[in-house]
Amino acid sequence: MSHDVHGARFFSPNETFVTFHHPGIAYVLERKVFDRAITEMAATAGAEVVVKARATGVTTADDGTVNGVVFRHSGRDYTCKTKTVIAADGVESQVARWAGIDTTHRLRDVGICAQYLISNIDIGTDYCDFYFGREIAPRGYVWVFPKGDDIANVGVGIGGAISGKGGKLAIDYLNEFVKRKFPKGKILGLVCGAVPVAESLPQLVGDGILIVGDAAHHSDPMSGGGIANAMYSGKFAAEAAVEGIRTGDVSEKVLAAYTKRWNSEFGKHFKNICRIRDGIIKFSDDTLDKYTETLSKIPSEQITMAKIFQTLLRHQPSLLLELRHLILAGWI
Numbered sequence: 444m445s446h447d448v449h450g451a452r453f454f455s456p457n458e459t460f461v462t463f464h465h466p467g468i469a470y471v472l473e474r475k476v477f478d479r480a481i482t483e484m485a486a487t488a489g490a491e492v493v494v495k496a497r498a499t500g501v502t503t504a505d506d507g508t509v510n511g512v513v514f515r516h517s518g519r520d521y522t523c524k525t526k527t528v529i530a531a532d533g534v535e536s537q538v539a540r541w542a543g544i545d546t547t548h549r550l551r552d553v554g555i556c557a558q559y560l561i562s563n564i565d566i567g568t569d570y571c572d573f574y575f576g577r578e579i580a581p582r583g584y585v586w587v588f589p590k591g592d593d594i595a596n597v598g599v600g601i602g603g604a605i606s607g608k609g610g611k612l613a614i615d616y617l618n619e620f621v622k623r624k625f626p627k628g629k630i631l632g633l634v635c636g637a638v639p640v641a642e643s644l645p646q647l648v649g650d651g652i653l654i655v656g657d658a659a660h661h662s663d664p665m666s667g668g669g670i671a672n673a674m675y676s677g678k679f680a681a682e683a684a685v686e687g688i689r690t691g692d693v694s695e696k697v698l699a700a701y702t703k704r705w706n707s708e709f710g711k712h713f714k715n716i717c718r719i720r721d722g723i724i725k726f727s728d729d730t731l732d733k734y735t736e737t738l739s740k741i742p743s744e745q746i747t748m749a750k751i752f753q754t755l756l757r758h759q760p761s762l763l764l765e766l767r768h769l770i771l772a773g774w775i
């Protein structure tokens with residue numbers, strides 16, 4: 444863990460903000476350290492770790508069941524025979540595609556992100572900050588996640604279909620924000636990439652193969668955050684794989700226990716989140732300012748989802764129409 448955060452602040456385009464005070468709700472990670480710790484746990488539990496290896500294909504049995512991976516390591520090709528393959532190769536996943544499962548994203552179903560690690564800035568808060576607005580980050584948001592008193596991850600995610608419009612990329616939106624908010628900051632690192640912001644891939648398993656994490660489109664459709672979800676899908680998939688191996692049947696039918704579990708724990712949530720997101724995206728900057736102004740009057744320690752909706756509906760009854768899906772789904 445890099446920093447303990449006490450909640451989040453959501454800024455509307457005119458920088459009115461709402462604070463969610465919730466100590467212990469989240470941590471800012473040092474990702475390299477976190478990934479290495481997980482690898483170490485896997486190794487301790489008996490996994491054989493092969494670093495600097497690139498999977499280049501899968502092997503199949505006569506009946507089409509996936510039963511191995513071909514990989515390149517130190518200039519040589521190897522084949523590793525397996526009982527099941529778990530495709531955890533991220534947003535640009537190819538492993539599942541080699542097994543005949545289409546994992547491609549529609550452009551509108553991804554967020555394009557750029558993030559700096561910036562030092563020499565005055566954070567002055569233990570909250571994760573989120574900035575919204577069509578000019579700041581169309582179909583997305585800017586984040587400032589503190590990693591210490593004077594250092595933070597500052598990033599932007601914009602809609603995939605927006606990226607490049609008018610010649611503007613995610614990095615351009617990020618540079619504009621950083622120039623305005625942290626002109627004296629020192630940029631120490633840059634990460635760019637895409638995150639899935641859609642519903643889960645419908646097909647999560649095939650004969651002998653399971654797909655997890657970003658490869659399975661499992662990051663949160665609203666925030667694009669996918670670390671925790673990738674861990675959940677990895678766990679659910681591993682449990683289904685273990686059961687398949689134990690019973691000697693790794694057919695799609697048996698591995699579908701993973702799909703069933705994912706859908707029951709996250710499926711409805713993802714659907715509802717997509718609906719809320721699609722509603723919020725349509726808000727003009729003025730509307731966002733107006734709603735945030737209303738919500739900023741609720742004391743931060745009293746803010747809950749129910750309170751938000753009650754307050755918004757009391758002040759903006761027209762929202763009832765926009766939120767009807769959530770009301771019907773029993774969320775409100």
Ligand SMILES: Cc1cc2nc3c(=O)[nH]c(=O)nc-3n(C[C@H](O)[C@H](O)[C@H](O)COP(=O)(O)OP(=O)(O)OC[C@H]3O[C@@H](n4cnc5c(N)ncnc54)[C@H](O)[C@@H]3O)c2cc1C
Pocket residue numbers: 496497498499531532533534537556557558598634635636637638655656657658662667668669670671673
């Ligand atoms: C700029 C940015 C900021 C983000 N910030 C956050 C955040 O604050 N919080 C959060 O929860 N999420 C965040 N995310 C999303 C998060 O990074 C992903 O959702 C998460 O990493 C998904 O985990 P994964 O294991 O599925 O995929 P990944 O973490 O992408 O891991 C896939 C791995 O597979 C490897 N790989 C790919 N192809 C092959 C191959 N052929 N052979 C061998 N290895 C291969 C890759 O090198 C990579 O190491 C962010 C994403 C971006 C782009």
